[in-house]
Amino acid sequence: MKDDVVVDARALTRRFGETVAVDALDLRVRRAEIVGMLGHNGAGKTTTVRLLNGVLAATGGSATVLGLDPWRDGVRLRRRTGVATETPAVDDRLTGREGLTFFARIYGVPEVGLARRVDEVLGIFDLVDAADERVGGYSRGMKQRLSLARTLVHGPELLFLDEPTAGLDPVAARALDDQVRTLRASGATVLLCTHNLVQAQALCDRVVVLERGRVVAEGTPAELARALAKGGHVVIDVEAGDSVDPITVLRRVPGLRSVEAHDAIAGDGARRLRMQADDRAAVATAVDALVRANVRVFAVEPEAPGLEDVYFALHERARSVVAPPTPPAAAGVES
C-alpha cells in the first residue's frame, strides 16, 4: 500500500559544486521498518538524511517523506521526525534536563506533561541521576545517550539515527537497540546510518549500501549475503602436528582464495583454520589434500557470510570497478 511507504526517494541527487554527494538515490522505506544505511565516511549517508529531513535542498530527483515534500513542507515534516546527529546536540553549558526541555518545547510537546515526558526519556537512557548536571561534565557515552533522548522526546514517527552507537559502551549500545525495537513495535520507522555492521545485521530488516552517493546494494542482510557469497568461508579443525604445515598444504589447493589461522582455540592437539573457497568442490579438494598429506581433519564447518563479508566485498568491487555502476536491483547486489 502506498500509505505504508514512509520514505520514497526517486533519483534523489545533491551536488556541491563538482562533487556529487548523493547520486540518483532511489530508496523506499515502509512504516515500522528498520532500514540500515551503510557506507564509508563520505558515502552520502548524512547528506541523504539532511535531504530527507528537509534541511538541505536536493539538486535533482524527488522525495516524499511521511507523505510530505521535505523541502516545501520541512517544518511540518520535522515535527514528526527525530534526528540523532553524529555530534552530541545539547550544549555543554546546559544541564541534561534543560537541554531536553528546550528540544521538547521546540518540537511542540505540550507544556502540560512536558516535565513528565522529559523525566520519562531521561529514565529510558539512564540519565536521571545526572539530569541536573551540566552536560559539559558528561562522558562521551552520556552525551550520546542524551542526544538520543533528545531525538525521542517528542515521540517521532520517523527516526534518523546517524551513527547512534558511536561512543556508547556495549551496555548502552544494547539499550539503544532495545529502544529502537520498542519504537518499531509502536509503529515508528527507523533509518539507521551506521558503520557498526554487527548492529546493522542484528537490528535492520533491510540494509542499503551506499558508495560515492549511490546505492550499490539493497536487501535484507541474509539476501545480500546469499547474493554476494560465492563459496564463502569454511572453518576447519586439523591435527596440530610438527611434520606437516596444513596452511602450506592448503595454499597449494586450487580454488582456495585465502587460508589463515583462526582466532578461536580449536582444542587439545588441534589447530583451527579459516579458508575462503570459490565453491563446494574446492572445499572437498582441500580436505582431500590434507588427508593425502597425512593431516588428520577433525571438523569442517561452513561459516555463514555476514553483513561484514557483504560490505567488504562490495567495497572491494567498488574499488576495482572503473566504469560507473548500473542501478541496483531490488534485494540484490549491483553487478
Add this chain to the structure above:
Amino acid sequence: MRAIVAKDLTVVRRSKAVMLPLVLVPLVMVLVLPVVASFAPRLAEVPGASDIAQMLDTMPEAMQAQLAPYTNEGRLVVFLLVYLFAPLYLIVPLMVASVIAADTFAGERERKTLEALLHTPTSDTELVVAKLASGFVPAVLVGWASFALYTLVANVAAWPVIGHVFFPTVMWWVLALVVGPGVAAIGLGATVIVSSRVSTFQEAYQVGGVVVLPIVLLVVGQAAGVVFLSTALVAAVGIVFWLLAAVLLVIGVRTLRRGELLARS
C-alpha cells in the same frame, strides 16, 4: 522562537568568557568614567591643565554656546560627560550585541550544536529572528539600563560642580533611544557576517570588533574640535547607522539560511 532566545541567553550567561566583557565594559562606561570626570575640575589646578581650558576654546561655536552658562569647572565636566563620552556610551550596545551574536552564531557552530537545531521544526524565519533577537534585545536593554545608570551617576558625581540636574540632554535621549539600538544592529549584522566566515567565538568577536572604528572616529573628531555632537547631527548619525545596519543585516541574514548554515556546520 522564545525557547531559542531563552536557551541562547542561558548559554551566554554561563560562559565567563562571554559574561566578563558584558559586565565590565558597561560598568567602566557608566560608573568609572563619570566619577573620574567629576574630578576633572581638580585636575584644572594641576600645572598644564590650562591646556584643557584652551582646548575647550577651540571647540565649535555651537558647542561653546552650549557650555557658556557654566563655570569654567562646569564647562569641563559638561564637555566630558555630555559630549566626549557620548560616542563612548555607544560601545555598550555595540559590544553586547557583538559578544552575544558571536557566541550564538560562531559559538554554536564551534560547539557543534547547530545541526541538531537545524533539524528541528523551526522555520528559517523563526530561526533567524530568534537568533537576531538573542543578540539585539539584550544589547538594547543593557544599553538603556546603562543610560539610566549613567544619568544617575553623572548627576550625582557632577553635583558639587554643576549644582543641578543637567543630564540627560535631548541629544542623549536621541543617542540612547535611536542611535544605541542602531549601533547594536550594526554590531549584530557585522558579527553575523563574520561568523559565517570564521569557526570560533573568539575569531568572530575579534574580527567583528572593527565596527567600533566609526565610534572611535566620533570620539577623536569631537576631541579635535572637528565634530560637534548636536542633536541634529546625532539624529543624522542615527539614520546613517540604521541604514548601515539594514545593509549588514540583509547580507548577514542571507548567510543564515538552513542550507548555508548546514554547509558550514
